Every structure is written in structure tokens, then in C-alpha cells.
Amino acid sequence: MRLATWNVNSIRTRVARTVEFAVREDIDVLAMQEVKCKPEQFPYAPFEDAGYHVEVHGLNQWNGVAIASREPMTDVRTGFDGMPGFAKATATAPVHIGTDAPLEARALGAIVNGVRVWSLYVPNGRSLADPHLDYKLQWLDALRAATAAEIAATPDLPLALVGDFNIIPFDHDNGDPDIVVGRSTHVSPEERAAFFALESAGVQDVVRPILPEGYTYWDYQRLKFPRNEGIRIDFVLGSAAFADKVSGAAIHRNERKGEQPSDHVPVVVDLDLGAAEEDDDLPMIFA
DNA sequence: ATGGCTAAAAGATTTAGA
Numbered sequence: 387m388r389l390a391t392w393n394v395n396s397i398r399t400r401v402a403r404t405v406e407f408a409v410r411e412d413i414d415v416l417a418m419q420e421v422k423c424k425p426e427q428f429p430y431a432p433f434e435d436a437g438y439h440v441e442v443h444g445l446n447q448w449n450g451v452a453i454a455s456r457e458p459m460t461d462v463r464t465g466f467d468g469m470p471g472f473a474k475a476t477a478t479a480p481v482h483i484g485t486d487a488p489l490e491a492r493a494l495g496a497i498v499n500g501v502r503v504w505s506l507y508v509p510n511g512r513s514l515a516d517p518h519l520d521y522k523l524q525w526l527d528a529l530r531a532a533t534a535a536e537i538a539a540t541p542d543l544p545l546a547l548v549g550d551f552n553i554i555p556f557d558h559d560n561g562d563p564d565i566v567v568g569r570s571t572h573v574s575p576e577e578r579a580a581f582f583a584l585e586s587a588g589v590q591d592v593v594r595p596i597l598p599e600g601y602t603y604w605d606y607q608r609l610k611f612p613r614n615e616g617i618r619i620d621f622v623l624g625s626a627a628f629a630d631k632v633s634g635a636a637i638h639r640n641e642r643k644g645e646q647p648s649d650h651v652p653v654v655v656d657l658d659l660g661a662a663e664e665d666d667d668l669p670m671i672f673a
Numbered sequence: 674a675t676g677g678c679t680a681a682a683a684g685a686t687t688t689a690g691a
Contacts, residue, residue, distance in 0.1 A: 395690085396680055420690085422681070447681045448689070510691055552691070565691075572691060605691070606678035617691080649679080649690085 387499050387657045389415045391548035391620060392641075393507070393603075393650035397421040397452070400648060401429040405436050407641060407652060414456050415498055416652075417505035419550045421450035428452065443494040451494040451505040451549070459496035466493050466532040472509070472521045481517040483524055492525070497543075499659060501628065502536070506549035511571035519571060522552070526580035534587035537625050544628035544657075547589055550603075550620050550650065553581040555591075559618035561601060562610060572619065589623035592655055596635040603650045604642055611642050622655045631657045 390413045394400050397418060408416050416438070421428065425442040433440045433454050443464040444450035453459065471487035473479070492507040508526065511519040529547070537545060554560045554572045567573045601616025610616065624632065634656035641651040 399680070420680095510689080512689085512691080554691095562691090570691080603691080609677070619691080646679090 387414045387501070387659050388412055388654060389417070389501075389503065389546065389548070389622070389657060390652045390654045391417040391419070391505065391550075391622060392652040393419040393550040393620060393648060395420050395422070395648040395650065397450075398423055398427065398429060399646060401432050403641075403644070403646075405432045405438075407638070408438070408454065409436050411638070411652075411654065413654070415501075415503060416454040417494075417503060417548045418452045418454070419450075419505060419507040419650075421452050422447055423450055441494060441496055443491045445491045449491045449507055451491060451507055453494055453496050453498075453503060453505050455496070455498045457498050459498045461495070461497045461502075463495040464491070464493070465489055466495065466504070466529060467535065468528040468532055469493060470521065470524050470528055472518070475517075483517070483521045493529075500544065501657070501659075502540075502543055502545040504545075504547045504549070506547055506551070508550060508552045510552050511577065514569070514571060514574065519574075519577075522571075523576055523580050526577075527583070530580075530583050530587045533584065533589060537588040541625075542627055544631060545589070545625040546592075546628050546655075547584070547623040548621070548653075551581060552619055553577045554617050554619055555581055558599070559601070562605065562615045562617050564605075564608075564615075565617065572617065584623055588625055590626075590629055592622050592624040592629050592632045593635040593637070593653060596632075597637055600637040600639070602637060602653055606649055620650055620653050622653060624655075628657070631659060633658045
């Protein structure tokens, strides 16, 4: 099975190149982030014409996550247990963060080919002084707890957290001189600690051992891509049962090129799920 | 020229992204 994650930055703007990529790269499961639309606005037809089922979680023009899959999806979930919401300050009320605040469309889970996939769009944080950074940290801590609980409940079910984590784990993942430790989000000790705390929940970065270097995002502004001033913020974090099956990985830097690219590129992982999943593709000469 | 952004809703700017 070939699994990809891609922050598409509006699926309506980029549906053609998104589906073209999925078909060309033989993607079985494509987790998308920032689809920026409601389900009724989602361009299902191009995906379905290419042989994909689609699940969408979108509430408005912001955020929005989706999964396209060649095989049907089961146990589809919007949001994870304990996921907080965010309400910005108004004239009469302060900022509110919690499970009783309005939930955003940042997490969509489904089981496909016997693998639990979570398509995740972690809150940005905005700036070090912004309450949105507190929201980001609380959201990540709730994700850590929910992931630990899910792995404890079903340790043999391969699980992957995939998506835009909005954290630059290591200094060598940051090629953007405008992002500075001490001044910027994405590189703060607190955000990095929240990212690495996911390891304690039982998931690990399955792309890093194969591709130690490589950016996944370049800002549209100030010639960041031509200058290769990118950052690495999109990841595939797999449980032990998932990581055992990883046989390859790729970061598709070329998808940042061309007409109307997303500012992110796809990250792809190959899984060896054994003979069962290959039955569709191989002649039954061993039957 | 030594620098240049993109997207959506509702406008003719605001909010958001990272």
C-alpha cells in the first residue's frame, strides 16, 4: 500500500493536479489537509472518476481535512477524543480553549486496508505571544493522549498520524532565515517537546530514517522556493505495527513547481502489508 | 529593479497561513 499526505491549500484550486499526482504516483491512500471547503463544496467527481472513495471533514473556508482511498474506508471519525476547540476573544469574552469551545476541522480518521490513518492539520500557533500557540500545544497534548489510548486498545492495528504538524523538529529542518528560535513559532522548545512527546505515545517518524534531509514547505513569499529556504513540517508518524511494514518513502519536491502549486509538497510512504493486499494486483499463480 | 504571495468570503478589505 502506498500512503501519501499533502497539505493541498484549497482542493478546489488544485483538484486537477492533486488527482493527477495520485494517479501518476499510484497512491492508494491520500490524506489531505487545508482542503478549505465544506463537504458539499468538495470536488468529488475527479477523485471518483480516478477510482477513489473520499471522506471529507470541513466546516468553513478554513482548515478542512480529507482522505481519498482506492479501498473503502471504515470507522470514519471526525476529531479525536479530548480534542480542544478554539474561540478567539470578542468584545465581551476572552479567548477560550477547550473541548467545549468550537471544534475545528483538523482531524479525520479512517481504517483502510487494515491501517488506521489520521489526517491531521495541527494549529499554526500564529506567534509566540498569541493564545493560538496555547491552543496548538493543548491540541497536541490531547492528540498524544488519544493516540496512546488508541494504540493501547488496539496495538496490532497499524496506526499512522499523517499531515501538517506545523513544527520544525530539528534546526537542520529549517532553511528559512526568517524563522528564528526565540522569535518564531514552529521552532520553540515547547512546540518541539510536544512533537517529540508523541513518541511517548508510541509513534515514530517513519520517513526520517529513509530521508534524513528534505523540506516539505516553502513560503509563497520572497522567493523562498527558488532560494530553497524551506522547512520540514509534514510527517508520517507510525505505530510500531505500522513502522514494521514501511519499505520506502519519498518527498515530492517537484510538486512545489509549476502552475498554482500548493506551498506544501506530498510525503509518501510505502507499506508492505503482506500477500493479502496484493491479491488484487497479482495473478493467482500460487493459489 | 537585487525584489515579487495565496486563498476564501464577502468585499472593494479582512482573516489566515507559518
